[in-house]
Amino acid sequence: MRRTRQLLCILLAGVVLAGCGLGGGGDESAQRVTIYTGRTQNLIEPILERFAKETGIDVDVRYGQSSDLALLIDEEGGRTPADVFLSQTPSAVGYLDHKGRLGRLPDDVLSLVPPTARADDGSWVGFSGRKRVLVYNPAKVPAATLPRSVLDMTGPQWKGRVGIAPPNASFQDFVSAMRVKLGDDATSRWLKGMADNDAFTFANNTAIVAAVGRGEIDVGLVNHYYVLQAKAENPSFSALNHDFPSDDLGNLLIVTAASIVKGSKHTEEATALVRYLLQEDAQRYFSDQTYEYPLAAGVAPSSALPPMSFDQVEGVDFDRLGGDLESTRALIRAAGLEG
């Protein structure tokens, strides 16, 4: 009993110390930038650390889901500590832009990327790209039978075999792109076709890739780099990427976006960071380390990826979709696919 009491005293002392230790604030006068990022730590931290080291600017990072962080910035309003918001998807920056929470990036930063990879009003700029692919289990699907177009996935040969992730932002961006390219009616028909074809719905890309690897479903519509990641950890993982032809909608490139939060007190540092992400070094990092498609500085994609330059991709101007995610979601729901 006495020993327990001692132990508890030590633990409680630890708590008090925690209160002091964890609460340690920084030096306000120093050069610093606070980043809210929907890109997860593994994907972005190394490059942020490199930026801090090279520029001497202190970097404070808050990680979370892009949507949650967008809600947080909106709720914080004028008092947000965030200077920079890095989003996994154009929709979360689109939401904040719509709410008037984003500042404007300088033209010389915006012009580093092709026009389709940035907001027309200059509120955000894309800094890397993920490609949509069809992940398949080679044990269940012979390569010769793989579809030519994502629009073929509603055919009877795919009944009950396809996984999709309607709640996932990338899937919603893909549907938005389809609306731009083919119109709402054709998009509705495709979504209904998927629902009638007993497509399996999953929470996100990782869940689909895992299910394909297990053989639970045969194919799934996801972003390209999850399979590469799964195979790096587990070489016997039974899944491969199938790329749709470059002119197909299924081959869409979805950008990750950087933006400066309106009212930031560290605009200079924030701009320096966004510019840094678009320099050759950083672009090469995204290409080689996270297997993403570089968008700037003439950097070529990693040799592990099917070659593709941004100009080749069917460019979809995500900017036009920013405020209209609600209609996209309504279409998905109306088709009977919950999202």
Add this chain to the structure above:
Amino acid sequence: MAIAELATATPVIPALPKGPAAPRPPLFLRVTALATALLFAAPVGYVLWRALGLGADVGQLVDEIGPPLWRTVQLAVLTSTTTALLGTGLAWLLVRTDLPGRSVLRGLAPLPLVFPSFVGAAAFIAGLAPGGALRGALELVGVDAPARFRGLGPSWLVLTLFTYPYVYLPVAARLRALPPSWEESARLLGDTPRRLFGRVILPHLRRAILGGGLLVFLYSLSEFGAVQLLGFDTLTRVIYATRLVDRAQSFGAASVLLVLAVVVVLAERRMAGASLAVGRSADRQNRPVALGRWRWPALAGVVAVLFVGLVVPLLSLGQWALRGLTAGNGPGANLADELGSLRLPAFATAQLGLGAGVLTVVAVFPSAYLCARYRSRLAGIVSAAVLGGFAMPGLVIALSLVFWSLNVPGFDRFYQSVPLLLAAYVVHFGSQAMRATELAVAAVPDRLRESARLLGASPMRRATSLEAPLMRPGLLAAVGLVLLATVKELPATLLLAPTRVDTLSTRLWKSFEEGFLAEAGLASLALVAVSGLLTWLLVLRRAHHLA
């Protein structure tokens, strides 16, 4: 019947609801309890304010949430029912029978509670995949594992396995506290163990079962991560899916969840009745019920539950970690580096958990005191305010705290600091501490307090030398329960922790989110180890104080 009467007549446990100790709670207590209830109701205020302010479209709301709401209710009812059965059954087998190996099993039985539910679900799915532990075990007994593991059934199973300790812990404690004289009398009067259980023991477990079942019910309402992975579409999915594109809808759905939670809390309070009678008879051990030929089948059942709830997830997590270490070249390939990088998060996790545990018990104490010692309308309101918070998804709690701390003058300097994060934990998990704290308060018998008063002990002396020592074990158990919930918490931690403060659960999420399973496996194992150790220190060793 004779035995039941005999039992209720024993002086050790006043079994029937007693009248109030005082007709009306003192003003000071009423004011403090009401003030803390207000703190707990802060998220409720925020949700209603937003839902009304954004003008949720009731027609659209009804149209969209009908089916998910029905699924949520199904899941919550099924899960709380099965956890009540499973938790009670396990508790009886492990506490009151001669089951072989019961002392070891007693220590293991509450541990499934330490898994964050999304990790549990993912580990379970992996366990059923080809090469997974669960599939292998099923094949051994000649059963083919299902090709898919999703929908109501699997969600029900997974939630049951990871939440039954909410029932098991209080029921086991209550069983341990029941006096052995009853069983002896029953035996002398020739009653069978089954009759004894149904007529004498069960009525005394009612409150513990209901209280635990209520926590499971509320937990199922707020659950998102696991059901999402298991492809079961509930009301929390509506809250999450609409959070950006249709905020009115999102807050409307959250309001519905809240109303449901309050109704259930009040219903449980009514069903549980007034009896909070607690008796202890620590001096004498009960003679265990002989299971006879049921010994081995019963043991097999208990082991099967623990295998599925504890061993299967651990094996899956271990497999992920091992795969990263042996085959991989990605993150998670270097064990020493990985473990080193988990050291600081592990400390932060333990510290935040203990801090939240202590603060939560302090915060609910006035409310618990009021609810345990007085029957008043106020007690019902306070109880609903404290317990309702458990039904809200963590994201909603976090956003409400953002709102309040930035909009109440003077509080903005605590924004994204440790105190605010702790406040979020207190509000979210007050429910877990509430029942255990009520029971701690009730552990001081009225007779003793009365005697002390008559003997002329000053209020201060009564508090330090009578009340505090008797309450302490129960209060520590309450700290432990909150701690367990805190170390797994994710959304509030991500949004409200100071930057650069990493916990094991945030580390786990960051790896899991992008499919870095090796790292996620290691972080999960660390989380299980830390919370297992702390649980053992705080809860298990004093589990008998929970009833």
